[in-house]
Amino acid sequence: MADDQESNRFSARASRYARVGAQVGGVAARMTGAKLFGVALGDRSNAVALTQALGGLKGPLMKVAQLVATIPDLLPPEYAEELQKLQSDAPPMGAAFVKRRMQAELGPDWQSRFAAFDLKPSAAASLGQVHQAQTFAGQALACKLQYPDMQSAVEADLKQLQLLFALHRTMDRAVDTSEIFKEIADRVREELDYRREAAHARLYGAILHDQPLVRVPAVHEDLSTDRLLSLSWLEGQKLLTFKDHSLSARNTIAEAMFRAWWWPFSQYGVIHGDPHLGNYTVFLDGDQPAGINLLDYGCIRIFPPSFVGGVVDLYRGLLENRPEQVVHAYEVWGFKGLTRDLIDVLNIWARFIYAPLLDDRVRTVADGVSPAAYGRKEAFTVHKALKEKGPVRVPQEFVFMDRAAIGLGGVFLHLQAEMNFHRLFEEAMAGFSLEAVAGRQQGALVKAGLKEA
Numbered sequence: 001m002a003d004d005q006e007s008n009r010f011s012a013r014a015s016r017y018a019r020v021g022a023q024v025g026g027v028a029a030r031m032t033g034a035k036l037f038g039v040a041l042g043d044r045s046n047a048v049a050l051t052q053a054l055g056g057l058k059g060p061l062m063k064v065a066q067l068v069a070t071i072p073d074l075l076p077p078e079y080a081e082e083l084q085k086l087q088s089d090a091p092p093m094g095a096a097f098v099k100r101r102m103q104a105e106l107g108p109d110w111q112s113r114f115a116a117f118d119l120k121p122s123a124a125a126s127l128g129q130v131h132q133a134q135t136f137a138g139q140a141l142a143c144k145l146q147y148p149d150m151q152s153a154v155e156a157d158l159k160q161l162q163l164l165f166a167l168h169r170t171m172d173r174a175v176d177t178s179e180i181f182k183e184i185a186d187r188v189r190e191e192l193d194y195r196r197e198a199a200h201a202r203l204y205g206a207i208l209h210d211q212p213l214v215r216v217p218a219v220h221e222d223l224s225t226d227r228l229l230s231l232s233w234l235e236g237q238k239l240l241t242f243k244d245h246s247l248s249a250r251n252t253i254a255e256a257m258f259r260a261w262w263w264p265f266s267q268y269g270v271i272h273g274d275p276h277l278g279n280y281t282v283f284l285d286g287d288q289p290a291g292i293n294l295l296d297y298g299c300i301r302i303f304p305p306s307f308v309g310g311v312v313d314l315y316r317g318l319l320e321n322r323p324e325q326v327v328h329a330y331e332v333w334g335f336k337g338l339t340r341d342l343i344d345v346l347n348i349w350a351r352f353i354y355a356p357l358l359d360d361r362v363r364t365v366a367d368g369v370s371p372a373a374y375g376r377k378e379a380f381t382v383h384k385a386l387k388e389k390g391p392v393r394v395p396q397e398f399v400f401m402d403r404a405a406i407g408l409g410g411v412f413l414h415l416q417a418e419m420n421f422h423r424l425f426e427e428a429m430a431g432f433s434l435e436a437v438a439g440r441q442q443g444a445l446v447k448a449g450l451k452e453a
Contacts, residue, residue: 092120092121092124092129093121093124093129093147095119095120097148098119098121098131098145099119101145101146101147101148101227101228102117102145102228104227105145105225105227105228106223106225106228113223114133114134114135114136114141114223115134115135115136115138116133116134117131117132117133117134117143118131118132118133119131122142123278125278127146127147127150127191127192127298128144128145128146128147128150128227129144129145129147130142130143130144130145131143131145132233133230135220135223139220139232139233140232140233140235141220141223141230141231141232141233142217142230142231142232142233142234142295143223143228143229143230144194144228144229144230144231145227145228146192146194146227146228150192150227151192154188154189154192158184158185158188161181161184161185162181165177165178165180165181175383175386175390175391175392175394176391176392176393176394177394178393179393179394179395179396179399180394180396180399182396183396183397183399183400184399186396187273187299187301187400190298190299191298191299192227193226194224194225194226194227194228194229195224195225195226196450197229197297197298198219198221198224198229198297199448199449199450200297200298200300200448200450201216201217201218201219201231201297202219202447202448202449203270203297203300203444203445203447203448203450204216204264204270204272204294204297204300205218206444206447206448207263207264207267207268207270207444208260208263208264208294211259211260211263212291213252213255213256213259213260213290213291213292214256214259214260214291214292214294215234215283215291215292215293215294216294217231217232217233217234217293217295218231218232219231220232231295234281234283234293234295235281235283235293236280236281236282236283236284236292236293237281237282237284238277238281238282239253239277239280239281239282239292239411239414239415240277240414241282242282242289242415243414243415243416245289247416247417247418249288249289250289250415250416250417251415251417251418251419252288252289252290252291253282253289253291253292253415253417254411254412254415254417254419255419255424256291256292257275257280257292257408257411257412258408258419258421258424258428259424259428260272260280260292260294261275261404261408262424262425262428263428265303265308265311266308266428266429266432266437267428267436267437267440268437268440268441268444269302269303269304269305269307269308269437269438269441270300270301270302270303270441270444271300271301271303271400271401271404272294272297272299272300272404273299273300273301273400273403273404274296274298274299274403274404274407275404275407275408275410275411276296276407277411277414278296279294279295279296280292280293280294280295281293281295299400301397301400301401302441302445302450303397303401305434305435305437305438305441306332306434307332307333307397307401308432308434308437309332309434310328310329310330310332310333311329311401312429312432313325313326313328313329313332314326314329314330314350314354315354315357315358315425315429317329318347318350318351318354318358319358323343326343326347326350327343330343330346333395333397333398334395334396334397334398335392335393335395335398336393339389341389342386342389342390342392344385344389345382345385345386345389345390345392346382346392348378348381348382348385349378349379349382352375352378353402353405353406353409356421356422357421357422357425358422359421359422360420360422360423361420361422362418362419362420363418363419363420363421364412364413364416364417364418365409365412365413365417365421366409366413369413370413371410371411371413371414372410374406374409374410374413375406375409
């Protein structure tokens with residue numbers, strides 16, 4: 001039933017191309033003007049207008065725009081800041097739409113499957129919106145319902161994004177974005193499949209079952225389809241609610257975030273590629289933060305154990321001043337054609353990302369830096385150097401690892417957390433071996449239904 005309504009129709013794609021193309025064309029024109037004629041892009045009204053237009057389009061550009069904003073010198077800071085608001089502030093779709101979509105997924109008697117279902121969404125994002133519901137057993141649910149024609153929207157938006165990236169490569173050859181585009185395209189297409197996201201939630205439930213600081217929702221399989229995902233509702237408050245709480249409270253949240261990202265990666269080779277503020281909430285013990293609820297599992301990256309080994313090699317190489325180990329790490333990640341000059345440039349970024357992990361003391365993740373500015377100065381320095389020493393092709397697997405690191409750093413700065421990141425990292429990596437990661441990963445993937453035994 002849903003397949004007929006959600007097929008990748010030519011008419012839907014054509015309509016999408018027209019609407020998205022108008023917006024991307026405007027951005028491209030502004031970019032070209034800025035590059036060729038020195039026209040200033042620093043007008044926040046343009047950034048706000050673009051954000052509102054993309055939000056109204058209800059599609060993956062809402063998500064990938066945030067990634068585009070992380071590419072140095074592609075979009076100015078005011079555009080990046082405005083585009084970050086898209087996921088949490090997307091305009092919702094109404095009750096009539098919800099009824100039609102729920103009928104398409106669960107049949108005409110869909111309402112009889114729930115004791116209660118709130119037609120008003122509790123959150124609206126790039127590919128779908130979330131509704132609160134209740135089972136007849138009294139369990140609270142979060143029902144994530146995908147917008148219609150998202151397959152068509154994804155392909156149309158990715159086509160426009162590919163054109164935007166091609167324009168970027170034409171004007172600026174310092175960073176080859178072709179692999180970045182492939183990674184974004186792969187992950188966004190995966191996010192259309194809510195069965196896969198359900199498996200990712202099961203995967204994280206298996207990985208984090210003994211981590212009391214992180215809660216993972218349970219999947220309700222009987223109320224889930226390819227485009228409807230029903231998870232247990234986890235009560236919590238937005239992270240920014242706690243910005244002015246005690247340092248101890250803020251550090252508890254920060255440690256929970258650290259464990260939620262680094263434990264799955266270091267032990268299982270799995271990372272959550274989207275540490276966006278809307279993807280987790282804080283749960284309480286009394287009136288004090290006790291940990292985080294990890295809510296969204298659409299953007300999950302599963303790495304070969306060798307990639308995790310590269311992270312450890314780079315860490316050890318920087319910590320113990322072993323240049324050959326650093327170079328080996330870059331090569332394991334997939335960087336090719338490395339010269340001494342290119343290695344020196346990559347090390348600027350590596351030393352920035354790894355700085356709090358290498359420093360065995362209580363500290364902030366980056367002193368005197370705002371969350372919005374985290375990494376931008378270093379990215380500009382690297383980009384400027386690559387214009388002279390490059391180009392460099394960023395490997396596909398590196399994209400979401402880098403994004404997660406920057407996203408987490410921004411969260412720690414929001415919280416003004418002060419912790420010994422070095423000791424937390426050493427704890428996460430304790431007893432690391434490629435064989436152990438491979439074994440644990442295989443077991444967890446089988447348990448989650450992502451791989452056959």
